[in-house]
Amino acid sequence: MVTLDIRTLVVRILEVILTCISFSLVASVGHSTASFWTWCMFTWCFCFCVTILILVLELTGLSAKLPISWDDFTTAFAMLATLMVLAASIIYPVFYTCPSCGRQIGASVTSCLAFILYAVEVGLLRAKPGEISGFMSTVPGLLKVLEAFVACIIFICLDYNQFSRFPGLQWCVAVYSVCFIFALLVIVFTICRLLTLFPAPFDKVLTVCNVLAVLMYITAVVIWPLYSFKNNPRPSYCKNGIRCPWDNYVVITFMTCFNLAAYITDTVYSFRLVFFVTRT
Incomplete structure (x- = not known):
């Protein structure tokens, strides 16, 4: 049985908003074929889509019907998203920002905030001492x-x-x-x-x-x-x-x-x- 935690729910909603802002700002600047640009855009879009999917499945109760360990899945994804967004938050500012690049700087800031939120989610999902939980936590x-x-x-x-x-x-x-x-x-x-x-x-x-x-x-x-x-x-x-x-x-x-x-x-x-x- 999957139970909803209000703190985790709020964190995931903020993650969706920030990753959406990040790839929207970058997309509004223009398209690039550079591999680093593609990696950053993929990271924000991937994390945005999977986080929304997790929210929908939990709010509708369908997550309890899936033949997987839901807690292990969400914890593994939160950890993966933390690492991916961290990499994007370092790569994008280094290669694509400048003092006059307002939207690029904004995307970098929202990406850093998204990284912090995913790290907070990992902390919320991580197993506490004496707590029975899945291996991935x-x-x-x-x-x-x-x-x-x-x-x-x-x-x-x-x-x-x-x-x-x-x-x-x-x-x-x-x-x-x-x-x-x-x-x-x-x-x-x-x-x-x-x-x-x-x-x-x-x-x-x-x-x-x-x-x-x-x-x-x-x-x-x-x-x-x-x-x-x-x-x-x-x-x-x-x-x-x-x-x-x-x-x-x-x-x-x-x-x-x-x-x-x-x-x-x-x-x-x-x-x-x-x-x-x-x-x-």
């Missing part, structure tokens, strides 16, 4: 969404012509892919209530996979910059303020380190879940 569940999102950023920055030349870089891509697939499976299986299909207790499977992910990411943290930057300085044509393909190496390196930290945190929580919580 726990810290490990939220970390799975974060890990998958960071992996998507890495995939966007990858260039086949760059990593196909070195087996070491191909291994790193394999690491990103395998860990992303597992994180995605955990999210999908949780939302669709299919965790019983795991061949062993879910918490133990999660712990083992997290340990393997940490070990694999440790190798990627070492190998990726070693092969990417050795005898490969930043090209002279990459002027200050101009983004070039070489910068993708830096982004991937940073995101690899960030995801390693996320997996280490996830592993710590998993060990706590298996060896402490379950025993008590």
